[in-house]
Amino acid sequence: MKNWILTLMFLVLANLGLAQELNFTVIINSDRARIQNTDIFNQMKSSFEQFLNGRSWTSDEFRPEERIKGNLLITINDVPQVGVYSATVQVQVVRPIYGTDYESLVFNFADRNWNFEYIESQPLEFNRFTFLNNISSLLAFYANITLGLDYDTFQENGGQEFFAVANDIVNNAQNSGRSGWVQSTSDRRNRYWLINDIYTSSVFSAIREALYLYHRQGLDILQVQQEKAYENIVEAIRIVSEANDAQPNGIFTIAFMDAKGEEISKILKGAPFELRSEAVELLLKVDPNNARMYNELLKS
Template sequence: MLIHFSASRFIIVAGALLVSTTLFSSGDLAGQQLNFTVTINSERARTQDREIFDNMKTAFEQFLNGRSWTDDEFRPEERIKGNLLITINDMPQVGVFVATVQIQTVRPVYGSNYESLMFNFADRNWIFEYQESQPMEFNRYSYLNNVTSLLAFYAYIALGLDYDSFAPRGGNPYFEIASNIVANAQQSPRPGWNQSQSDRRNRYWLSNDLFTSQVMVPVRDAYYLYHRRGMDMLVSNPKEAFKNILEAIKKVAEANQVQPNSILTISFMDAKSDEISKVLKSAPLEIRQEAVEVLLRVDPNNARRYNDILKG
């Protein structure tokens, strides 16, 4: 097993844990940090030109996977794996697309061949212009277009959450850049970047919860406790791991009590509810009982799943 220590992030590779048939599809340059697969569902698009979506998929993947997002060098097997599912809902005019985006990232668990779902988020309001073979230009200091701004935003969110999971609040530099992307995009007429009270599940509020809001800091701390001090320790020290997973859930509940149904709390539970229900079935009874009590307060919609934890 290899443990690689970069400047501010612990990157753990257990055997061939991260190796998959698609891992090296975007090249093996050490400067790249992401390994995303882009899928485009264009069934609703009113156009006969289907090639544009093949071109779009290739361009988006190259943008995400082909550039360096941080000065830290990642080996190919250390890159952050993710999926970007883009559903084209409408094409009101040539070159303009109305879409929803589902973003998912995973993180390897030390000492196993298991990958934990880190981020599972639906961006429901993305309107963008795209012409075949258009240059994918991005400047982190200014807004250029709604395509690369959104892709770069989620690239930095993925990096920030990954770093948070390996070191307490290790994602700060990346969440700051994501916040700057949001600020630069305020000039855009496109939705998703603004402080909308009617849409609290957009890019503005996600960035706000991760970088600006002090109320949400416990959720960020939960990412570290849950992954580095919990999931990574399940094999070597399960007793301590279960305690830390419970503590992570309590931190999410702490933030939720102050600010119910925040976008970050919902995002955390969307990614973790199924995993928590399975992992905690092996925990001591007192841990299970306390965890279920907290989980039912934070995420009552999954009550049946959490009550099953008590069965062991």
């Protein structure tokens, strides 16, 4: 009987391990906060990591090595009163490339306007259909954005269900009066516009196709079908460029290039000159600020 119970406990724990999808590291920079007791930030880090990594976000099974890696870089800009924080957040998510030990940066996004309340040992609860607080909503939002983008890189439109959850989170948060959740003409680099471009916009949703083409049909086959992989990577860039032509400076376009610009400038060095030339022409239109980096592709 005792052995049976131990076996059952082992199976339960094993399944719990398989169910957890995220492996985020939370880094909190509190230098600007200028408060002496920094223990609260250590507690905050542990609490946020537990919220992201310690729960099941999907019904799929993930082995430990399959968990999606990411960084949540939080800069505390101000503590206007005890327990109230003003911060910026940078979210970075990587994806392993098949047959290699290389990890590709899929998402690199700076969320510049996050205000929240946190007290010691505060439990963090989440409900998809209700706004409970500005911590769990933001963390759950980026958890689902992370899952959606990762799934999109493995299957066309594979992340749809997660973007639907992220969209619900935004809709629920709009009546909270908190910044970053509403349609704003002065701040288009926020959560509202991010999910709008990814999930709602017919123009920018094409970039999701580019994510699949770039990763699954590009980087994942680069070792075995090099020419085809290069062609698909350039086609992915073309899709992003066409979305930018239709509606310039969309936040999803910017997020794509922020994650991929430097990588593209390195990956395509081995491509035929014709493909490099085609890619540079597209890149200069969609990301002119990095013209010097892209023009290097024409020199080799």
